[in-house]
Amino acid sequence: MGDLAIEVRDLGVRFRRNRRGRRSFKDLFADSSRRSKPGEFWALRGVSFDVRPGESIGVVGRNGQGKSTLLKLVAGVLLSDEGKVQVNGGVAPLIEITGGFVGDLTVRENVRLTAGLHGMSRAEVSRRFDGIIDFAELHESVDTPYKHLSNGMKVRLAFAVVSQLEEPILLVDEVLAVGDKAFREKCYTRIDELLSEGRTLFFVSHNEKDLRRFCERGLYLDKGGLVMDAPIAEVLDRYNADYNAG
Template identity: 45%
Template sequence: MMEPVIRIENIGKKYIISHQTKERNTALREVITNKAKSLVARPQHFREQPKHEDFWALKDVSFEVNKGERIGIIGRNGAGKSTLLKILSRITEPTTGRIIINGSIASLLEVGTGFHPELTGRENIYLNGSILGMNKREIDSKFDEIVSFSEIEKFLDTPVKRYSSGMYVRLAFAVAAHLEPDILIIDEVLAVGDMAFQKKCLGKMEEVSGEGRTVLFVSHNLTAIRTICQRAILLEKGKITHAGNVENVLPHYFGVNYALKEKGFEVHARPLAPSGEWEPGTDVEITVSWEKHKYAPGWHCDLACYTLEGSKIFALESHRFNDFDSSNPECNAVKFTVKNSRFNSNDLRVDIGVKRSPSESYFMLLENCIVLSPGNRNMPSYRRDDVIIVPEATCQAITL
């Protein structure tokens, strides 16, 4: 049986969060006044102590990665993805559990990590090669490939602190991918680069994996995850909720009722075709409901639809519909109906925002809460390069 290159056993990462018991003093007068009061302070045991809270960024995470595998790690912001990669990259230590790694690791995490800002691009290439255990001759043999891939020949002898974020990412990825580490770890940092360079990087990751090296890739670009990765791991609140084949895991990323249910809200979407299936031109109904006895009526809802690559197709706002009125005490839902939904994307994601009035901030914003999977890829899209066309739609405040 093949020995895994990465074995993670029940790791957890705990942080201590401090909570202030009162607001900070912002005026000089208050600072002086409170300082004077403290001279006649109560005994120490009567003073208010700051409150602390244990926060587990990761909890009981276990999985194995075999040589040559391409693993996608997905999850919403704050799920623990970056913490996991930092532990794997040995930037931070786990609080519990253990990790066994067989081989060298090159990581591309946040912009600004991994390079010495005072050194030039050329010097940083050799520095990183040395850290990976390569000698000068080995680095020399890869040098021209790195420079050519990064496309920054002109600035090679400039200190990297003067690079733009895009230039930095170009060089950092080229170094990480070409210096032949056994394990390549890539965070969402690639989003900084332009579209052409992102495609170039994705192709390189496939090539690296074909050479028997392992790739761990974190991204919110689910099209890239689909293209590159064989397996996916879904993190939710620091725990693995689903793992396995990419196509089996991705639908769980778009779980209906995710988080909304915790606050007494629910989101549902369904096609209105007689068959109950997604069909070309099907009307799509999206309903946001809330617990009648928990919240007063009067909610407003916004809806935005995107491709998985992040291109906005359309947005709908309840307050812009003339006949919308959610003030009825019996009202506990907002229903959007998109007419004749001629989408041509494979999958579309929907974001929902809920607020008390059109001018207020969102009481709750749920990204990627549902996914629409149209059946016909050849129907015309609402989106053109020069304009976003709002589809025919209705919005009603209803009682469920």
């Protein structure tokens, strides 16, 4: 296990189809049964795989098949109902892009807060602050409340902060689908730099071009199960064939 970046064994997680969504902590403690109850469904079940340090993994599948749920489990945002996720090393998560930012705080204050929550010391934040603002192209908005930024600005700020983290595992969920072409190219270049440093990439995307560019290996999820674990080209060929077959 020590030679692995991520180890997933028989992973399963349930959700409810009502407005309460994910089960509460009270539900978790009160219910020891592993059987699904009316209104519940398994978003993932029986999923197992390993990720070695430095691997770049692309996760593919149709909407609602468990891709983002899997990423959140690896990030520690969700708890599993079955099985386990073992992550050896810190993660830099680019998921739910606006999460963690406070609307009434300025860009400057949000950079300090968010970077600090991700484990950066005050000295590190100060040292990296100008680089973050340069990357996000927010020089004129540094003292603007976050809630007044456009969606594009929010994406740029989030990517700029998280891409400065020195964690060994980078989790990315569709963030490159947002933003203009010029900014996407900056993100591509930054991801290339991180991969060249030996970082591990766990990448959820519907963009086949991006998946082929960054990923060596693919995981194909369907109906909450792992259908295929193989080189990314083979996984995409299988996924496209299944998709075209309806």
